[in-house]
Amino acid sequence: VNAWLARWLYTTNHKDVGILYIIGSMYFGFIGAVLILLVRVQLAIPLCGAGVTTMCWPSATQTFLNPSAFNQAVTLHGLIMILWFLSPLAIGLANYFLPLQIGAADLALPRVNALGYWLWLFGGITATLGFFMPGGNTAGGWTAYAPLSSSGFSPGPGPTLAFAGLIMLATSITVGSVNILLTVAVHRGPGMTWRKIPMFSWFMLFTIIAMLFSFPSLLAALMLLISDRVLGTMFFTASAGGSILWDDLFWFFGHPEVYVVLLPAFGLIAEIFPVFSGRPLAEKNIILICTGAIVIPLSYMVWSHHMFLTGVTLSEGEAFSVATILISLPFDVIVLAFIKTLTKSSIRLTVPMLFCIGSVFLFIIGGITGVFLSSFVLDVVYNNTYFIVGHFHYVMFGGTGFGFFAALLYWFPKMFGKMYSKKAIYASWFPMFVGFNMLYFGMLILGMMGMPRRYYVHLPQFHTMHVVATVGSWLLVLGLLMYFGTLLYAIFKGEKAEDNPWGGVTLEWTIPSPPPQENFEEIPIITHGPYDFESQEAKS
Amino acid sequence: MTGHIHRDDFGARLGMWLFLVTEMVLFGGLFIAYSYMRYRYPAEFHHGGSELNVTLGVINTVVLLTSSLTVVLAIVAVQRAEKQRAMAFLGSTLALGLTFLVIKSFEWGAKFHHGLYPNSPHLATLPPGEQVFFGLYFTMTGLHGLHVIVGLSVLGVMLWWVATDRIRQDRYVHLENSGLYWHLVDVIWIFLLPLFYLAA
Numbered sequence: 001v002n003a004w005l006a007r008w009l010y011t012t013n014h015k016d017v018g019i020l021y022i023i024g025s026m027y028f029g030f031i032g033a034v035l036i037l038l039v040r041v042q043l044a045i046p047l048c049g050a051g052v053t054t055m056c057w058p059s060a061t062q063t064f065l066n067p068s069a070f071n072q073a074v075t076l077h078g079l080i081m082i083l084w085f086l087s088p089l090a091i092g093l094a095n096y097f098l099p100l101q102i103g104a105a106d107l108a109l110p111r112v113n114a115l116g117y118w119l120w121l122f123g124g125i126t127a128t129l130g131f132f133m134p135g136g137n138t139a140g141g142w143t144a145y146a147p148l149s150s151s152g153f154s155p156g157p158g159p160t161l162a163f164a165g166l167i168m169l170a171t172s173i174t175v176g177s178v179n180i181l182l183t184v185a186v187h188r189g190p191g192m193t194w195r196k197i198p199m200f201s202w203f204m205l206f207t208i209i210a211m212l213f214s215f216p217s218l219l220a221a222l223m224l225l226i227s228d229r230v231l232g233t234m235f236f237t238a239s240a241g242g243s244i245l246w247d248d249l250f251w252f253f254g255h256p257e258v259y260v261v262l263l264p265a266f267g268l269i270a271e272i273f274p275v276f277s278g279r280p281l282a283e284k285n286i287i288l289i290c291t292g293a294i295v296i297p298l299s300y301m302v303w304s305h306h307m308f309l310t311g312v313t314l315s316e317g318e319a320f321s322v323a324t325i326l327i328s329l330p331f332d333v334i335v336l337a338f339i340k341t342l343t344k345s346s347i348r349l350t351v352p353m354l355f356c357i358g359s360v361f362l363f364i365i366g367g368i369t370g371v372f373l374s375s376f377v378l379d380v381v382y383n384n385t386y387f388i389v390g391h392f393h394y395v396m397f398g399g400t401g402f403g404f405f406a407a408l409l410y411w412f413p414k415m416f417g418k419m420y421s422k423k424a425i426y427a428s429w430f431p432m433f434v435g436f437n438m439l440y441f442g443m444l445i446l447g448m449m450g451m452p453r454r455y456y457v458h459l460p461q462f463h464t465m466h467v468v469a470t471v472g473s474w475l476l477v478l479g480l481l482m483y484f485g486t487l488l489y490a491i492f493k494g495e496k497a498e499d500n501p502w503g504g505v506t507l508e509w510t511i512p513s514p515p516p517q518e519n520f521e522e523i524p525i526i527t528h529g530p531y532d533f534e535s536q537e538a539k540s
Numbered sequence: 541m542t543g544h545i546h547r548d549d550f551g552a553r554l555g556m557w558l559f560l561v562t563e564m565v566l567f568g569g570l571f572i573a574y575s576y577m578r579y580r581y582p583a584e585f586h587h588g589g590s591e592l593n594v595t596l597g598v599i600n601t602v603v604l605l606t607s608s609l610t611v612v613l614a615i616v617a618v619q620r621a622e623k624q625r626a627m628a629f630l631g632s633t634l635a636l637g638l639t640f641l642v643i644k645s646f647e648w649g650a651k652f653h654h655g656l657y658p659n660s661p662h663l664a665t666l667p668p669g670e671q672v673f674f675g676l677y678f679t680m681t682g683l684h685g686l687h688v689i690v691g692l693s694v695l696g697v698m699l700w701w702v703a704t705d706r707i708r709q710d711r712y713v714h715l716e717n718s719g720l721y722w723h724l725v726d727v728i729w730i731f732l733l734p735l736f737y738l739a740a
Contacts, residue, residue, distance in 0.1 A: 186550060220569025227679045241580050
């Protein structure tokens, strides 16, 4: 046991750290899910009065979660799911597969990589410890708007712990992103020219560039916030202007963060679609140019669209509206290219493919509702309603989450050398997909009806849709339990998997499953493109 | 596994530059906070700046700039395999860095003596703009001071490594990277000086 423990504690191998990231993100994802399920239970049951006498909360002070607990649950759900579940899941997959895909023996800086992991893990633990402090955890929403996050309105050590955890996370991301960028830049195998880099690795590179300049802005904002809370400076409380300063610093991080979460999923879809349609990705170069030359630079220029309600001037609002609509265009191109890849190809509807198609479908809904919100005028109506909650869950959980689930299915046999029960996974997709749409389409409708977000009780007219959403959340959870249960079972009891069960031609499929410690027996010389199915078939 | 040690000096240097970029963005966020607040409170920033000791600020600038020079000289000495000279230059860098910190502590001490520190009763009586000015002064020079301390610790290790021949003519990328970091510390100070001391 000691040797086993020592291996995982001291490991600097990129595959081990990748597995640790994936397990860690599952742990935090579980916490985040439990928090929001409690919230959904609360919202399914109305307050008594207005004709409702049974199955209701007796009064506004006697509910399942009290207002403070409700706000803490919502806040930490947001923080955990974005920063300790989705992003690290991508980083875990990148840790594991990016060096394999580009023919490297390890990441460029293995010890820095391990440092990043442990900072991230303890950051998450620190942030969740806030729940156990007197006064509870931070409850002002994941955006921690000032002055709500100041010690005047959020007193006690809990919020300070949460923000300290965020500082550790931001530091971890900074060192981690330098490492991955460096690996792609200088550790590619011989013959791995930029044009031959597989799409997931390309998209991780873009993700890293979106991280590299955005997280330090969060770090700066958090340092000022902690300094306010601990030392008693008053950057965010001195005047009304302080809250705008927080908004700007936070959203300069917050908007690129959307792409930080989303782009890895797009890379994964671009990886999986070609394999199961048996043809190269359509318009690969256009996708790369769209992402690298338009999405990444623009992602740093649209942050004020989160601040339309803070009194920005009309011309400022219009400028950011236009920029936001502009940034949706390259995504249209990318989605169309994905669809073009599938058109008239011989699709194999395997489980990874099924989840990928789900991901693209849900992302389209998320993207279109996003265009509504980019409009200065419509945003005034929809901001801070459930419409926005529905929108970003379609993007973050639908587009991104389903893409990640697809990738886990795609690479599971490579990581563990075992195959899961495909039937059980097929069966898990349906409750997930149906539950997802009940839950989040329900939220879009609630938002259009005018239900504001982050309220712990609601008016009777919203009741029906809240029940639909909560039932949907249970279906969704049922699907998730089936999905992860199947994978967990397969790790221990699954059948042995082949080295290349899907017929992929990227480098990770040329080595045994699970890959040996040193990845490649001899460093491969890359002569063909990542989706060059024909030449590879001819060879075998 | 053979005993082969993988070395990648180009990668190490590139990694350091990337890290420095993130540091620039971090301080960039604070500079944005500064410019935003200064735009709101120009008169108070003017007045706050007049309470800082320009002479000490300038002396510290000279001290830090000189220490950047000695670090470069130390690298050149290592490249020429002049170990004694490299150690002397690194030693003077450390001494100059410590001098910077000592002068800084006198400055901070004087401010504390006058009741000018975050959350102090005296500061609370001043207009909000000046409270923000001194908040920024302590946060930004404090964060810079932390960077000086980190830089000095790293350079201390470098001195040890030069002494024990872990850094030598054919292997000095760690020293180069520490030098890069030290230059960043220097450059940030060059921005802090006009923003605070010359704001009056």
